[in-house]
Amino acid sequence: VEAALAERFDVTLATQDRPTTSETLQRALGEADGVLCTLTDRITAEVLAANPLRTRILAPFGVGVDNIDLAAAAAHDIVVTNTPGVLTDDTADLAMLLILAVMRRSSGGERLVRVGGWTGWTPTNHLGRQVSGATLGVIGFGRIGQAVARRAHHGFGMRVLAWGRTPPPEAWLASMGVEYVASLDAVMARSDVVSLHLPSTSETRGIINAERLALMKPGAFLVNTARGDIVDDDALIAAIRDGRLAGAGLDVYRGEPVVDPRLLALEQVTLLPHLGSATVETREAMGFRALANLEAFFAGKPVPDRVR
Helix, strand or coil, X not given: CHHHHHHHCCCCCCCCCCCCCHHHHHHHHHHCCEEXXXXXXXXXXXXHCCCCCCCCEECCCCCCCCCECHHHHHHCCCEEECCCCCCHHHHHHHHHHHHHHHHHCHHHHHHHHHXXXXXXXXXXXXXXXXXXXXXXXXXXXXXXXXXXXXXXXXXXXXXXXXXXXXXXXXXXXXXXXEEECCCHHHHHHHCCEEEECCCCCCCCCCCECHHHHHHXXXXXXXXXXXXXHHECHHHHHHHHHCCXXXXXXXXXXXXXXXXXXXXXXXXCEEECCCCCCCCHHXXXXXXXXXXXXXXXXXXXXXXXXXXX
């Protein structure tokens, strides 16, 4: 991707794989016509107040754009894009990995073997929950949520309940074995495991709160591969500590890469370092999708994945 960028543009590349500071971002915004950024680059209203401001397009490397102040970008007439579609399968795969990990308690089992604590097979050792036939609730039913539903139903024989803004056609729901439910609360209450696939917006932040977690079945599980701030961490930790929830699988966190130390202490929680799209194939596809947006913009053509 970097080689392709260099062929097409006069490009300055980051030399280290880490979040860019506000000062460096402001310098880039003042010097570059376009910026290809990542979700860890916080492009706030303050950052966009850079003077001079030369940038005309922000092309994030990912689907979510909650790291960018879209209102401030609009005020400066900056185009914002994303890279949808190309990471759907990998993120759905990871959601299934976490569903399996928490229900079958594989993370705890792996740790037990590594520390030498396994003393051999016994009838009641490290019992989990059966995945096949369990009810999966999918909260957020866009591309990724639908891909998870397809895997869960056809791959594992799970019953799938779904909630989102816009239901797919009835024929599609029937072919995927999905019951579309009008109420988020009803999905929470009826599911053995809930998988979250919502963007981070003013409407969704904290949407999985203490009241909604209290609706879940005793012994249910929560999986989040979407955004950390859609879950109330205090409420989730309390529900697991109290034994109301059996566990959780998390790939995203509020304030990541910092992870709440209380989560680190919970054996019932499987924790991953935001690996949703982390395959060579998908990360390259994301980069080339961002490149395509940049090329279209500077050629004066319609931008394929324009968010703003």
